[in-house]
Amino acid sequence: MSAPNPGGPTTGKDTTVPETKPSPLLGVEGLHVAYGDRKVVHDVGFTLARGGSLALIGESGSGKSTIAKAVLRLLQPAEASVGGSVRLAGTEVLSLPERQFRALRGRQLGFIPQDPGSALNPVRSIGTQAHEAAALTGERDAAVRRRIILEVFEQVGLPDPVRVYDSYPHQLSGGMLQRVLIALTVLPRPSLIVADEPTSALDVTVQKLILDLLGDLRKELDIGLLLITHDLAIAAERADTLVVLKDGAVQEQGPAAQVFAAPRTDYARNLQADVPALNPDRYRSQRTGAPQDTLQRTWQDSASQDVATQDGTTADSTTADATTADRPAQIAVTDVTKSFRTRGKEVRAVDGVSFAVERGRTHALVGESGSGKTTAVRLLLGLEQPDSGTITVGGHSTAGLTRAGLRDVRRHLQLVYQNPFTSLDPTWRVGRIIREPLDRFGVGSTADRDHRVREALQSVGLPDDASDRRPAQLSGGQRQRVAIARALVVRPDVVVLDEPTSALDVSVQAGILELLARLQRDLGLTYVFVSHDLALVRQMADTVSVLRRGQVVEHGTVDQVFDRPQHPYTRALLDAIPGTSGLASPAMADAPAEHRHIPKLAEAAV
Amino acid sequence: MTSGYGRFALARAGQAAVVVLLAYVLTFLVISVLPGDAITNSLRDPQSGLSEADIQRIVQYYGLDQPVLVQLALSLGRFLTGELGFSLQSNLPVAQIVGDALPSTLTLASTALAIAVVFAIGIAYGAHYAPPRWAGLLRSIPSFFLSVPNFVIGLVLIELFAFRLHAFTTTDPNSATATLFAAVTLAIPVSAPLAEVLIASLDHESRQEYALVARSRGLDGAQLFARHLVKPSALPSVAMVALIVGELLGGSVITETIFGRDGIGTVVQKAVTGEDQPVLQAVVSLSAVVFVAVNLAADLLTPLLDPRVNVREAANA
Numbered sequence: 001m002s003a004p005n006p007g008g009p010t011t012g013k014d015t016t017v018p019e020t021k022p023s024p025l026l027g028v029e030g031l032h033v034a035y036g037d038r039k040v041v042h043d044v045g046f047t048l049a050r051g052g053s054l055a056l057i058g059e060s061g062s063g064k065s066t067i068a069k070a071v072l073r074l075l076q077p078a079e080a081s082v083g084g085s086v087r088l089a090g091t092e093v094l095s096l097p098e099r100q101f102r103a104l105r106g107r108q109l110g111f112i113p114q115d116p117g118s119a120l121n122p123v124r125s126i127g128t129q130a131h132e133a134a135a136l137t138g139e140r141d142a143a144v145r146r147r148i149i150l151e152v153f154e155q156v157g158l159p160d161p162v163r164v165y166d167s168y169p170h171q172l173s174g175g176m177l178q179r180v181l182i183a184l185t186v187l188p189r190p191s192l193i194v195a196d197e198p199t200s201a202l203d204v205t206v207q208k209l210i211l212d213l214l215g216d217l218r219k220e221l222d223i224g225l226l227l228i229t230h231d232l233a234i235a236a237e238r239a240d241t242l243v244v245l246k247d248g249a250v251q252e253q254g255p256a257a258q259v260f261a262a263p264r265t266d267y268a269r270n271l272q273a274d275v276p277a278l279n280p281d282r283y284r285s286q287r288t289g290a291p292q293d294t295l296q297r298t299w300q301d302s303a304s305q306d307v308a309t310q311d312g313t314t315a316d317s318t319t320a321d322a323t324t325a326d327r328p329a330q331i332a333v334t335d336v337t338k339s340f341r342t343r344g345k346e347v348r349a350v351d352g353v354s355f356a357v358e359r360g361r362t363h364a365l366v367g368e369s370g371s372g373k374t375t376a377v378r379l380l381l382g383l384e385q386p387d388s389g390t391i392t393v394g395g396h397s398t399a400g401l402t403r404a405g406l407r408d409v410r411r412h413l414q415l416v417y418q419n420p421f422t423s424l425d426p427t428w429r430v431g432r433i434i435r436e437p438l439d440r441f442g443v444g445s446t447a448d449r450d451h452r453v454r455e456a457l458q459s460v461g462l463p464d465d466a467s468d469r470r471p472a473q474l475s476g477g478q479r480q481r482v483a484i485a486r487a488l489v490v491r492p493d494v495v496v497l498d499e500p501t502s503a504l505d506v507s508v509q510a511g512i513l514e515l516l517a518r519l520q521r522d523l524g525l526t527y528v529f530v531s532h533d534l535a536l537v538r539q540m541a542d543t544v545s546v547l548r549r550g551q552v553v554e555h556g557t558v559d560q561v562f563d564r565p566q567h568p569y570t571r572a573l574l575d576a577i578p579g580t581s582g583l584a585s586p587a588m589a590d591a592p593a594e595h596r597h598i599p600k601l602a603e604a605a606v
Numbered sequence: 607m608t609s610g611y612g613r614f615a616l617a618r619a620g621q622a623a624v625v626v627l628l629a630y631v632l633t634f635l636v637i638s639v640l641p642g643d644a645i646t647n648s649l650r651d652p653q654s655g656l657s658e659a660d661i662q663r664i665v666q667y668y669g670l671d672q673p674v675l676v677q678l679a680l681s682l683g684r685f686l687t688g689e690l691g692f693s694l695q696s697n698l699p700v701a702q703i704v705g706d707a708l709p710s711t712l713t714l715a716s717t718a719l720a721i722a723v724v725f726a727i728g729i730a731y732g733a734h735y736a737p738p739r740w741a742g743l744l745r746s747i748p749s750f751f752l753s754v755p756n757f758v759i760g761l762v763l764i765e766l767f768a769f770r771l772h773a774f775t776t777t778d779p780n781s782a783t784a785t786l787f788a789a790v791t792l793a794i795p796v797s798a799p800l801a802e803v804l805i806a807s808l809d810h811e812s813r814q815e816y817a818l819v820a821r822s823r824g825l826d827g828a829q830l831f832a833r834h835l836v837k838p839s840a841l842p843s844v845a846m847v848a849l850i851v852g853e854l855l856g857g858s859v860i861t862e863t864i865f866g867r868d869g870i871g872t873v874v875q876k877a878v879t880g881e882d883q884p885v886l887q888a889v890v891s892l893s894a895v896v897f898v899a900v901n902l903a904a905d906l907l908t909p910l911l912d913p914r915v916n917v918r919e920a921a922n923a
Contacts (some may be wrong), residue, residue: 074818078738102824111822118815123837123912132823132833168913184823 023090025050025192025224026071031084033066033075033248040066041248043084048241050089050191053218053225055235055256057271058245059505060476064228066248068194070094071226072111073101089191106136110185110223112195112214116177116202120169126180127165136188148187156183156213175206179213186217192224200230203368204532208576211238230505232275233578236260244268274510277535277577280562282510283517329392330494330526331357331380336389338375349375351550352389357543359493362520362527364537364558366573367547373530376547377496380528381415382406394493411441414487418499420479424471430457430482431467437490456485459522460515477508481515488519496528501536513540535577538562546570615906622902627682629894630887634681637883638674667691685891691884695876700888703873708892710780711869714861715854717789722797722850726843729797730804734812735827745805751798756857760791760864779867788865792857796850803846807839841912848904855893 026048033041041063048054056064069075070082073093086093088108093101113119120129127149134145146165153161156179169177178198185193195214199207215238218225229235235242235256242259244251244267252265263269273279338350350372357363365373378384380391382398391398398409414437417423424433434456438449457466460481471479480500487495497516501509517540519525531537537544538558545555546569554567565571665671668691669680684691690700733744767773767787774783811817812835820834859871870889877885909915 072822074821102826105822105824107824109822111819113815113819115815119819121816121820121834121838122914123841124834125913129820132820132825136824170914181819 023087024048025052025089026054026226027085027087028067028071029085029087031067031070031086032082033063033070034081035079039248041070044245044248044250045084046241046243046250046253048192048224048226051218051222051224052241053227053239054241054243055227055229055239056243056245057229057232057235059230059271059507061247062245063248064230064245065196067245068196068226068228072105072109072194074111106133106190107188108190108192110188110190110193112178112181112185112193112198114197114200116174116181117169119181120177122169124168125165126167126169126172130165130180130184130187133184133187149183152183152187153180156180156186156217157209158183174202175210178202178206178210182210182214182217186221186223189221190223192226193218194226194228196228197230198227199234204534204576205368205572207578211578214238231578232260232271232506233277237578244271270507274506275535276509276533276539280535280538283513283539329356330359330361330394331355331363331528332390332392333376333380334390336376336379336386336391338379338384338386348550350379350386353545353547353550353552354389355543355545355552355555357494357526357528359526360520360524361543362529362541364529364531364541364544365547366531366534366537366544368532368573370549371547372550373547374498375550377415377498377528377530380496381413382409407441411437411490412492413494413496414490414492415496415498416480416483416487416500419503420471420476420483421503423483424479426471428470429467430462430469430471430474433471433482434467434486434489437486441490443490452489453485456489459488459519460485475508476504477511480504480508480512484512484515484519488523491523492525494526494528496530498530499532500529502531502533509536516540534562534573546573611909614909618902618905622898625898626891626894629898630682630685630891631678633887633890633894634678635674637886638677664692681887690888693877693885694882695880695885700884703885704870704888704892707868707870707873710867711858711862711871713785714788714792714867714869715851715858717785718792718796718854718858719847719851721789721793722800723847725793725797726800726804729801730808730839731831733805734808735831748798748801748805751794751801754795756791756795757860757864759794760788760861763787763791764864776866779865784865788861788867791864792854792861796853796857800843800846800850803843804839807842808835811835811838837911841908844904844907844911848901851900852897855896 024047028047029045031041031044032039044063044067046054046056056067058064066075066080070080071086071093075082082094084094088104093104096104120126127146130149131142131145134148137145137148139145139148150161150165153164158164158176158179164172164176164180172180182198193214198214199210202210211234214225217223225239227235227239236259239256241253242256243253244259244263244265246267251267252259252263259268260272263272273282276282333356334354336350336353337348339346339348341347353372353376355363355365365376367373375384379386380393380398393409393413396409398406428436431453434453435449438444438452443449444452453467454464457464462478462481462485466474466478466482471482474482480503484495484500500516501512504512513536516527520527527540529537529541541558543555543557544561545552546561546567547553548569554561554565554570561570562574565574669677681691688701690704692699693703696703729744729747733741735741736744764776764787768776768784774781774787776784778784779788808831812830817830817834820830825833855870858869859874861867862869862871863875870892873885874889876882877889
């Protein structure tokens with residue numbers, strides 16, 4: 001079970017630890033994992049003290065989840081070979097027979113998975129699955145187990161525990177399911193919890209609540225936490241020790257404050273620079289090319305007129321004639337309402353929403369799931385017709401258009417979709433994907449189209465030969481570049497960006513944002529930027545509308561909304577940005593004094 | 607749930623009844639458009655030994671002197687009151703002929719179904735939890751089962767177990783052991799598609815994150831299989847079982863012939879060769895009833911297995 005590199009120098013710094021000092025809760029040494037011939041984890045080592053917290057940070061492919069599964073021994077022996085040493089409270093677990101290791105699962109080692117929506121069996125009730133966790137306490141009486149389960153449901157803040165107990169997973173929200181999973185994990189009082197991206201599938205405000213809960217329970221029950229995350233801000237806020245991983249090897253490790261505030265390696269530095277929350281002004285200068293205050297003043301002029309509309313004085317003031325001639329509104333959405341009927345109930349997905357976007361600017365629609373932002377985008381694209389209100393794009397109303405008219409609007413209004421892994425036809429080559437809109441709209445001659453495809457590829461920073469590849473041969477970032485090229489090839493005026501980076505790693509995200517900012521400056525594009533990530537919005541947008549249950553609760557310039565939020569919901573959203581609310585975090589409260597300057601630093605940055 | 611489920615069950619049962627009636631009508635029309643007037647032919651056959659009065663009675667009973675649609679109405683009316691008419695060959699009531707043959711076939715088919723389900727679960731479980739070498743072998747079994755015709759299996763089993771090992775005798779085809787071997791013959795090709803569906807859905811389910819999380823709670827392979835994987839994997843299999851019943855009905859004709867059993871298969875064979883229209887009509891309708899009933903059972907079981915199925919929406923579908 002020793003590291004399979006006999007020729008190389010051994011890592012011999014910690015080899016004598018277990019005998020002399022009290023053994024740490026978790027000690028990983030010289031860990032290697034290979035899937036077949038492909039080595040994905042190289043010589044990884046770290047230790048986690050009893051009751052401590054450690055975060056493994058890295059992007060997709062960095063091996064962080066593989067390390068977590070190796071520690072939990074959840075890798076299939078047929079698929080992965082694991083070498084090295086993993087000690088849990090002094091006991092070597094990698095060489096333990098399965099039967100003995102199984103006794104540790106749940107009781108000593110808890111696991112909180114990434115996506116709560118798929119982590120519970122969909123055809124069994126929550127209660128029956130909870131009994132499996134309760135059985136680990138050794139309690140034989142089912143009635144007593146039920147009481148324990150209801151108690152722990154109460155403890156994790158689930159309203160109406162009995163109803164949750166009787167529910168099936170599909171009847172609960174993602175946040176509630178993650179609470180259930182945390183409840184089941186802490187119920188047998190393990191000494192270590194491995195949490196694999198526990199909040200990346202949740203809305204920001206829910207994310208904060210879940211991380212707070214996890215921190216509180218950890219402190220209360222003295223549980224060690226191994227947190228797997230791609231989000232440096234979350235890691236720094238919630239863990240004492242950070243381990244930065246790249247390509248399966250440790251880049252840097254140390255106390256959270258040190259790694260976060262003064263990263264030693266270039267990789268960690270870049271990772272830090274790419275976190276939107278920490279660098280709110282990153283794209284500002286290159287995006288507009290204009291001094292910030294001029295821009296702001298110009299917007300405030302039109303914003304005040306916009307407010308006038310909201311008060312109901314003049315209905316048409318937001319459209320082109322309201323603003324000055326040199327800054328006509330490219331998009332004007334006025335008092336738009338759209339309802340859907342589901343199961344006999346009428347739901348107002350979008351309720352009296354108004355906003356206007358000037359040519360060459362970026363307007364952000366911010367909100368959590370169910371806020372109506374998706375419906376707003378569908379209305380804008382003409383995929384749905386509003387029940388009332390008007391939408392004009394470039395001065396033309398999109399309502400009541402014929403098919404041909406809609407097609408014309410769509411040509412000037414392109415969409416970049418959230419997930420580049422599903423939005424590109426896997427059987428098509430990149431060239432054909434980008435060319436498709438040209439063929440559809442019958443733009444130019446054949447030679448013309450070839451030229452424009454090449455031009456679009458170049459403009460998004462892809463090599464010419466990329467046009468012969470298929471999506472599967474491209475990385476996530478490259479795929480999103482293809483999606484952007486496809487949107488740009490018809491030379492639209494407006495691009496709707498629907499969470500364009502939420503499926504991407506943070507460093508890849510930074511590249512895409514940089515590209516979008518450059519394209520906007522070069523081509524004078526108008527962006528409608530849909531996101532739940534406020535930090536990202538602050539980096540990208542000029543103006544913002546905060547949506548909640550279909551209504552705009554607050555709107556204005558980014559600086560107004562972020563510096564002086566008026567609505568409590570906006571404040572809650574802002575508080576939920578990781579890296580900005582460290583003072584309130586339980587993980588921080590008990591951290592050594594040296595760690596505490598992180599929140600201040602983060603605050604100063606935002 | 608209960609009242610919603612009750613309405614869903616009623617709606618589905620209603621649909622099933624309509625399907626049975628349509629099947630009856632269709633069978634009747636198909637038989638009546640076949641060339642040759644079957645009933646009149648056999649009645650006029652001098653060998654039937656029927657008197658003119660008898661013939662007159664029968665013609666009146668079936669409405670043979672009236673248009674097809676009237677005959678259909680008469681026939682359907684009798685079917686609805688449970689009267690199946692009389693065999694043209696033996697003059698016995700059809701209900702009696704079918705009733706005599708049915709227990710043998712039902713025993714054979716239900717035993718075969720039970721064996722097929724056990725085979726399929728065993729193969730699927732083994733394909734998942736046996737050591738890799740055996741698992742690979744088990745995975746290839748379904749395609750082997752499918753590629754061997756069941757009369758070959760039957761003949762091999764008779765040769766081996768009846769003639770060499772004397773486990774049963776072919777002269778007493780209704781003994782328990784003989785029934786068991788006949789059922790195995792019928793079960794083997796039928797278990798193959800079921801095993802394949804089960805293996806595929808087990809593969810799918812065991813890759814789901816909840817299986818990983820359940821393992822992290824300390825469940826071993828057998829517990830994971832029994833508590834977590836069986837139920838979701840059973841969902842596609844339940845639909846498969848409903849389809850398999852059709853194969854069992856068809857396969858039983860061949861198996862009964864090989865093993866010399868008197869069952870529905872034999873009745874069908876005689877009825878087809880003798881152009882015995884009332885018997886044919888009854889047997890085809892009976893098959894439709896069985897097929898529809900099994901599919902109805904599968905339909906009614908699905909919402910009980912899968913809480914995500916919305917019975918209210920399903921009832922309106």
